[in-house]
Amino acid sequence: MPATLSLPIIDLSSPNRLSSANSIRQACIEYGFFYLVNHGVDTEFMRRVFDHSAKFFSLPLQHKMDLARKEYRGYTPLYAETLDPTSLSKGDPKESYYIGSVADTTSVQLNQWPSEELLPNWRPTLESLFLKLLATGKELLSLIALSLHLDENYFEKIGALDKPAAFLRLLHYAGELGSHEQMYGASPHSDYGMVTLLVTNGVPGLQICKEKFKQPQVWEDVHHVEGALIVNIGDLMERWTNCLYRSTLHRVMPTGKERYSVAFFMDPPPNCVVECFESCCSESSPPRFPPIRSGDYLNERFRVTYGSERDLKCSIQSKNQGCT
Ligand SMILES: O=C(O)CCC(=O)C(=O)O
Ligand SMILES: [Fe+2]
Numbered sequence: 001m002p003a004t005l006s007l008p009i010i011d012l013s014s015p016n017r018l019s020s021a022n023s024i025r026q027a028c029i030e031y032g033f034f035y036l037v038n039h040g041v042d043t044e045f046m047r048r049v050f051d052h053s054a055k056f057f058s059l060p061l062q063h064k065m066d067l068a069r070k071e072y073r074g075y076t077p078l079y080a081e082t083l084d085p086t087s088l089s090k091g092d093p094k095e096s097y098y099i100g101s102v103a104d105t106t107s108v109q110l111n112q113w114p115s116e117e118l119l120p121n122w123r124p125t126l127e128s129l130f131l132k133l134l135a136t137g138k139e140l141l142s143l144i145a146l147s148l149h150l151d152e153n154y155f156e157k158i159g160a161l162d163k164p165a166a167f168l169r170l171l172h173y174a175g176e177l178g179s180h181e182q183m184y185g186a187s188p189h190s191d192y193g194m195v196t197l198l199v200t201n202g203v204p205g206l207q208i209c210k211e212k213f214k215q216p217q218v219w220e221d222v223h224h225v226e227g228a229l230i231v232n233i234g235d236l237m238e239r240w241t242n243c244l245y246r247s248t249l250h251r252v253m254p255t256g257k258e259r260y261s262v263a264f265f266m267d268p269p270p271n272c273v274v275e276c277f278e279s280c281c282s283e284s285s286p287p288r289f290p291p292i293r294s295g296d297y298l299n300e301r302f303r304v305t306y307g308s309e310r311d312l313k314c315s316i317q318s319k320n321q322g323c324t
Helices: 017-030 043-057 061-065 122-147 235-240 294-306 309-320
Strands: 009-011 033-037 074-076 094-099 167-173 186-189 195-200 206-209 229-233 249-252 259-266
Touching: 009 017, 017 033, 017 122, 043 094, 043 122, 043 167, 043 259, 122 167, 122 195, 122 259, 235 294
Parallel strands: 009 033
Antiparallel strands: 033 229, 074 094, 094 167, 167 259, 186 249, 195 229, 195 259, 206 249
16 A cells, blocks of 8 residues: 655745745655645636536547647547556556647747637636746746755746746546556656646545655655645756756556546746756766756657657557558
């Protein structure tokens, strides 16, 4: 039986920012995960988001496939991706919908949206969620900068927040318990970018493994805290901090109950160079990773997880009809 964790709870609105920054530091060193409360996205609004999400995923497959993922935006059907590229399973039993930035002028038109007739109010609700989570994420990153003994505007200064390459992902896990080779809802993985903000509909399943290189792996349940966001550190933040902050392995186990979640991935823009923060290295602890452009790092990770766009079409066809 996995143990249940008591992750730290950080109050984003606390006037004592230094104390919050210290708690974030401890949480990121120990777990790479924490809860965030008073974050500005209210529970009633999230309830509406989950209603909209359920309406989308209950559309007939053909309607969803009309919005099949292109340029990493749109619908990804069941089994089309595995978050663990080393896994031999046929793919994770979840479907998802990706929305890229709604806040800058160049890539905003790449997003795909169901029509207003099909799903009234869907687009404005999701756009609003994107902007709310972006504001929350920026506020949180100023506390993360403080927690690393950096100026609170540090991420802005190094260009990490210029048109951040943020993605919103709606997820739907079918309620069935999978067969043996599909034992995961989402297979074990770490997130790629700076930070992820996660909201679930309260159905359990999320687990973390703190020591990713230790065998056997020990998995612990992340329980639901009503109204709190779950925050986790991504791989680029781990590189920036020279592994001081952990990008923790996590997965979703099926429980037999239908589950919905929304993940907001905050990544630096493609040209931002990610190299060890001065406050995280020293002569005795030199940088473990060479500098890398965020775009180069993320593209490679996406390529391994999702393959090319042709692969997506192919894998969908082969599951539904057979691949040509
Ligand atoms: O659905 C969840 O609770 C987690 C999803 C997740 O880890 C991801 O999409 O990266
Ligand atoms: Fe994740």
